[in-house]
Amino acid sequence: MVTEKLSIDLREAYDIINKSNLVIFKWTLSDDIPTEFVSESITIFGYQPEDFYDEGELKDYWSFVYPEDRDRVKNELYQARLKVTTSYKNQYRIITKRGDVRWVEEWVIHERDEVGNLLHEKGILRDITESVIISERLKSSEARYKELFDNASAFIFTINDRDQITSSNKSFSQLLGIEIENQTDLVNIKTYFSAPFVVDLANERFYDYCVSRIDEKIEVAFLLPNGYIMFIELSNRVIKHPQKKDEIQLVGTDVTEKKFAEEKIKYLSTHDPLTGLNNRLSFDEKLNELEAKGEKGVCIIVGDINGLKMVNDAFGHRYGDQLLVAISEILVNIFEDEDFISRLSGDEFAILTKKRDIPKWIRKIDDACKALDRFPFIVDISLGFAIKRDAHQTLDNLFREADHSMYRSKLRRSRRIKLDMIESLKKQLELNAIETAYHSRRMTKIALDFGRYIGLNDINMEELSLAVSVHDIGMVSIDKALLDKPGKLTESEFNEVKKHAEIGYHLLVATPTLANVGEYVLSHHENFDGTGYPQGLKGNEIPYIARIIAIVDSYESMTRERVYHGAIGHDKALKELERLAGKRYDPKIVSAFLAYYEQLKL
Structure with a gap:
């Protein structure tokens, strides 16, 4: 009964093998008839077991092996025999009955006698063609990814939890002048940050900084080997590793021009593009700031260029612009950094200052204007001022007081200045x-x-x-x-x-x-x-x-x-x-x- 049951079990196992993509072989060591047995499942390649016996077309097993793989497979087989191995695995290509080429994995078991002499070779052949195709596609995909990774114009790199750069593409390596050959040469990413950004991260790892901003864009200023600063906008993601600690992969683009453009727009929103002085918007913001602080002793000086329209009409707006720049330079040279100088409108300026003896500073402005000899007319500016002496007085009221003071000065001198300018223009015409x-x-x-x-x-x-x-x-x-x-x-x-x-x-x-x-x-x-x-x-x-x-x-x-x-x-x-x-x-x-x-x- 036991023998009969064992026979039935073996038959069932054999049937299962025949219905699978596994083929059982038993080879002898004879060169004449190398195949002693092959299972019926050989039909998956279009052959019958008889094709490998006696006078079968594949009685020489090597005819079954793809020609370009034969020498390699033979050599590996002979080496395994010499090494007295009990088993080994190999992969190679075979030719089907229809002439197709398929990949197989061969698992060979060596039967040896007591002293290790080889008696038989048994093995299982498994069709792995689909796996090989997938593997080749994966390799090709990985190769393409690596090529894209290395040659991408974007900056791609990874860091570990110690802020060390563990890998980088060619663009990023060339940017920073680094080469990562092994894990002992890793450099800290913070080494390349410009000073302001380093200060922001003084007590925080960049790794943690990135983890807390996975869904955000990160803008970093890098100090390059040539001394220039490049602003890079980074996106990041966590790379999970089953056998080691996670890493952060960052992909960045150069946003330096965008950054400078934004800074320029920001500058132009608060500064006069012609003179470089603060504009009306920044002047009003400064007034609000001083108002909120409750600053005392603030003085506002307001000035209005006399005859600017006449200059524009007579010589063109470019000449008028030169006059505006000249007045601006006078104000900048006379006042100091803590003073706030603004161009409020076409010909109107204002200075916020805490200086005392304001008439003395106004005389300095008048003297500097008279000393200008690059224009064929008298340069003149009407000036007025007001000082905050009452803690309850608003700076808006103070500005209006200074403005009225300036207009009173303008009424006193405007007609004379314009007549003087006409006389100057007549003299200039006579010279020309x-x-x-x-x-x-x-x-x-x-x-x-x-x-x-x-x-x-x-x-x-x-x-x-x-x-x-x-x-x-x-x-x-x-x-x-x-x-x-x-x-x-x-x-x-x-x-x-x-x-x-x-x-x-x-x-x-x-x-x-x-x-x-x-x-x-x-x-x-x-x-x-x-x-x-x-x-x-x-x-x-x-x-x-x-x-x-x-x-x-x-x-x-x-x-x-x-x-x-x-x-x-x-x-x-x-x-x-x-x-x-x-x-x-x-x-x-x-x-x-x-x-x-x-x-x-x-």
């Missing part, structure tokens, strides 16, 4: 074009003599005199090369020169008492028939004084040598005025002008 000075003086004499002849009242005579003396003041902003150019101007050059009428107007109307004079200057190139510039006025739309100036200006120009034409003489000039009467000039004024010169002959 000497013949302009001669032209203006001759025009003034002719105009006043003619004005008296036609019976202008004292007010009109004063306005005529002033308008003639400044009628070309707008020329101060025209390129000197155009003013001195011999011959005819091109259309674009002439259009540039024509701007002087409007520029002169803006310069003059900045002073309310000169508003009428500004209108005359604006209109003295208008033609009676409406073909002039800049507004195309005609007839009586043109101010009367401007119509006189147009005639006097033309007469003086025609009777004097200019760089762009010769003089035509008194008589021809009068005939030209008569010819253009009703077109360019007011015919009634032309008649009076001719009569004026006619009576001079008597």
Whole structure:
């Protein structure tokens, strides 16, 4: 019964093997018939057991082995026999009946006699093709990952719980100039942090810092070997290891430019981009800060540049910007770091200070402005101040008090400064074009003599005199090369020169008492028939004084040598005025002008 049961058990086991991907072999040591037995499960490769016996096509077992693997498998087998092993494993490829190539794992058991001589070789062959394919894919995937890891532009590295760098890709290694060859060469990541960040982590491991911020971006400033600082934004994750302590893997990107851009935006939000001074926003924040602290003895000085609009109109905004920068430099040089200097608006500045004897500091500002000699006009700024003496007074009220003080100063000196500036501009124009000075003086004499002849009242005579003396003041902003150019101007050059009428107007109307004079200057190139510039006025739309100036200006120009034409003489000039009467000039004024010169002959 026992024998019968054992036979049944063996048969069941054999059936199970035949239905699996396992093949049982028993080999002899004979070269003629190396296979003594093979299980029926060999059919998984398309063969029958008989194929390996007697005259079967695979009676030489090595024909079953893939040609490129035969020598290796033979050599390993012979070595195992010589080593007196009882078993060994091997992997190689075989050729199926259909000619396909499959991978198998062979587990060989050596039967030996008492002295170790080999009697038989038994073994199990298992089809591992799918496992090998998966393994090869995994290796390929790992290789691709390693290549991506090494060549990624991102910075990738891992640290242990002692903050040591345990691995890094090529980008990060080259960035810091490190090479990790073995675990004894590990360096602490904090070594490469810039000082401010090291201070933040003085009592904390970077490992713990990262663990507490797994879902957050971490920004770290690295001090590079070349001395530069690079800001790197890091994402991190915990890498679990079954046999050792966990590590942190970090992936970073260079955000230095972004960081600097953010810092620039932050700077520009609180500073004036032209002068570099604090702007109105930061000034108000500083007021609130001082208010919250209950600071006493605070003084606010407010300043407003006189004539900035005139400078912009006469010389352009770039010149005006240079004036603003010059004033800013004066304030920065006079005051100190603890003082808070701001540019509040276009031409207005403010200083928060705790200095005493404020009039002394205001005199220093005035003296520094007067000492500026790079501008063709007087540089002047109206200043006012207020000191907080009452603990209950708000700084907003203090600022308004300082602002009113400044405006009182401006009212006292603004008209004088603007008139001085106009005089300075006239002198500058005369320096740029000497013949302009001669032209203006001759025009003034002719105009006043003619004005008296036609019976202008004292007010009109004063306005005529002033308008003639400044009628070309707008020329101060025209390129000197155009003013001195011999011959005819091109259309674009002439259009540039024509701007002087409007520029002169803006310069003059900045002073309310000169508003009428500004209108005359604006209109003295208008033609009676409406073909002039800049507004195309005609007839009586043109101010009367401007119509006189147009005639006097033309007469003086025609009777004097200019760089762009010769003089035509008194008589021809009068005939030209008569010819253009009703077109360019007011015919009634032309008649009076001719009569004026006619009576001079008597």
